[in-house]
């Protein structure tokens with residue numbers, strides 16, 4: 001039995017100690033509901049819910065849709081209740097929707113809030129005001145300290161090889177340094193795409209894994225077929241790190257950079273001051289088809305349903321655990 005009694009209630013009793021990370025454009029209600037029904041925490045960036053001018057907030061509608069779908073599942077499957085869901089807030093100062101989105105999330109009593117790109121006390125207070133917990137994503141120990149000082153409940157260590165805005169540090173170094181002073185909820189991300197990797201994250205001292213790119217090649221992900229195919233055919237050699245597209249260092253699929261007519265081996269760098277989340281993404285429209293992914297995609301061999309992916313990760317996790325248990329029993 002996994003002992004998770006030290007974790008906040010929202011993170012207890014999951015089928016697997018795993019949170020599916022929020023991904024710009026790709027994660028919406030369909031993917032989140034499938035992840036939660038499969039027993040892991042599903043999540044989406046609030047900025048993915050974008051209504052047309054003059055229409056009511058789509059975030060409000062999405063949160064109602066997710067809550068209703070999960071309630072229905074729980075009534076029909078009392079023995080296998082859905083995991084709770086999380087909403088990601090980009091707290092960067094250029095996100096002009098932040099206050100409105102916070103109010104909507106408080107109204108819906110969102111249970112888990114994932115914050116990225118800057119820790120802000122008022123966001124943590126908003127989450128706590130409705131009984132939610134905040135997990136803040138960081139790429140080094142200094143930012144980890146800052147996040148906890150500002151009132152986050154837990155940390156997501158984004159290590160080298162992660163999709164999106166990856167950190168440069170080894171997961172071994174990062175987890176060890178954080179665990180020297182922090183015994184609260186700690187998640188690890190960065191190229192995690194297997195059950196063996198998840199077990200390794202737990203052995204290192206993380207409470208849960210945090211996995212994104214593997215879910216791009218699921219049927220429920222909002223990605224064009226070419227993107228999903230590129231995840232299936234790609235591996236770590238196909239991942240290029242560049243700051244050009246958003247102003248911060250991120251990981252992208254090499255063939256998508258080539259398809260846009262750029263040379264992946266000679267990309268100029270960009271300044272962090274060019275980051276702007278005013279319209280949802282900090283990536284200019286011209287680079288819409290430059291696709292993000294982490295180094296773990298070599299483990300993704302097919303496009304599958306999110307539930308099938310979770311089944312695969314669970315089988316690997318249990319087999320790896322049994323192998324280790326047998327080794328230590330000797």
Ligand SMILES: Cc1cc2nc3c(=O)[nH]c(=O)nc-3n(C[C@H](O)[C@H](O)[C@H](O)COP(=O)(O)O)c2cc1C
Nearest residue numbers: 021023024116162163164189191211212213292294
């Ligand atoms: C295409 C893509 C888009 C992402 N968008 C976001 C985002 O909007 N907000 C966020 O907090 N993280 C975002 N991430 C980062 C993930 O939250 C997470 O750190 C990452 O997926 C973990 O690494 P992995 O992809 O190797 O599993 C994104 C990642 C990818 C691959």
